[in-house]
Amino acid sequence: MSLDPSAKALVPFVSVDHMMRLVHHIGIEKMLADLAATIEDNFRRWQSFDKTPRIPAHSDVGVIELMPTTDGELYGFKYVNGHPSNTFAGLQTVTAFGLLADMRTGYPVLFSEMTILTALRTAATSAMVARHLAPKGAKTMAVIGNGAQCEFQCLAFRTLVGIDEVRLYDLDPAATEKAARNLAGTGLRVVSCKSPEEAIEGAQILTTCTADKKYATILSDNMVGPGVHINAVGGDSPGKTELAEGILHRASIFVEFPPQTRIEGEIQQLAEDHPVTELWQVINGEAEGRTSQDQITLFDSVGFAVEDFAALRYLHGAIQGTEHFVLLDMLADPDDPRDLFGMVQRAA
């Protein structure tokens, strides 16, 4: 009897280092486009997924959440934390990892870091949604909040929407400098701005991705004119919003999964029956997206398990034939499945 674990007992693991190498192997813009395509494909078959709001564990300083979903064939979940005060301790506000498993056997088939992958899928989702909602020919995007998500958004909108100018603003000029430095050489025209008002000048798309866990007003009502698309990324948990309520009353609001967005999104500010459109229906052609030039469209993004599932499914394919993973001895797999004790005993 062999003590070596069998192939099924070994789970491919994509570390942070592997993920970074994979991004460069594929190319970040191609990876954003591939991710957007997979996410769009999974939105199109929305009704094949088991959907449930994420399962949170809250503390005074943050939250740890599990986000599971399944399409009946594969099962995926993400572990993600949100701890705004981490930044002051030199830690990431958001870290994540996730897993994909085979529903027929319950055996995991992929385990991966998802801090970087979440940043990529969030930006890919935003840009994919903007292709359906933003005004045609949009070339300029304002990005208010220049933290960890900012550059990913900029590149995704360049690749998928055709944005050629990004106008950056952050309360902390050092964050804007960091983003501008990182975006130099990407082909985007980068304008660092001294105020949110300056940032939104001439922008057809307004992206908000700030990190503070509070009711904030990143965009006030008078800043939002007719015809823009708002990509509201940062308002994503109870007590954390970015838009003045007045904007919400003037906008057509599009969401991922209403039961979750009503708790976590900008629309937590509104009545529970305020009308929203589900994005999967727009993507499917079952509901209308943008219907007029003057319409304000709002993607009230909170991030949903189906996007992570799609990202893991894409990753599972993308690592095949590469060296960008290792095999983890994660599953006990005795020769005789009933002889777990004997396996342990023989390891002596």
Added chain:
Amino acid sequence: MSLDPSAKALVPFVSVDHMMRLVHHIGIEKMLADLAATIEDNFRRWQSFDKTPRIPAHSDVGVIELMPTTDGELYGFKYVNGHPSNTFAGLQTVTAFGLLADMRTGYPVLFSEMTILTALRTAATSAMVARHLAPKGAKTMAVIGNGAQCEFQCLAFRTLVGIDEVRLYDLDPAATEKAARNLAGTGLRVVSCKSPEEAIEGAQILTTCTADKKYATILSDNMVGPGVHINAVGGDSPGKTELAEGILHRASIFVEFPPQTRIEGEIQQLAEDHPVTELWQVINGEAEGRTSQDQITLFDSVGFAVEDFAALRYLHGAIQGTEHFVLLDMLADPDDPRDLFGMVQRAA
């Protein structure tokens, strides 16, 4: 700027191989006793835990479940599947892994295989509970169902309860032979039996741990006489029970977490308001355990998140100073937390 991950970005990982080495390093009976002590300690402070029924994803052939809990300082969850048909494919019916994280930062502090650890904690929990409920001086235990859990139960009851004879029965004689072979030399007197009736002869403790996902009658009403303690391990999911209903009406029933046990345990056969006693109250001295010699006590075990939390907490301490883990590069941790993109960019 360093590309090496910082210490906090590296998560200790205990593989299956590490776990087996750790079991031998500590000694399996000591480890069972240590686990029982930690689990008992966590039951004693039951009210400090966030408790929720596990979150399942069902298919025709099995289930994948997430079991999270937190005591406010640490957060733990287990991923576990249950696929009875896996055995025929040479796979484990149940595999598991789990994670422990710091609630203050959301950063994981331990990632581990939990197939072996679950087998250990399940047996440790059973034996710890039997110390509170089984008749004093019990020396003989019947074990019906001689699959993966059987030998762990036998050793835990030897170490923690003082059992010196185990009487084994399984529908498949090969399973009994396997268990008897593994238990040779442990100091237990092992009697292989040809029927459940033979197995229960003279036994003060009846352990059932069969694997079939159906309503089964492993113990019929007339097999259970006064004064015994029943340790019902196998009836642990909807549609999966082991005891004749008549037994339940004659027994004092003790459970881990009633909302979960009413769905998953033997008591799914009973009315929703059938009286049960919560084990944490017995352990705390707030409720009575065994009150008479003739009483039939039943531990309707289904396994609860607090037990896995306790096992992970124990493991986190047990690996310190050993070589029985590796560090996984699981968390992206740029020097500047807001510069995730720059970190990816610089890896080129």
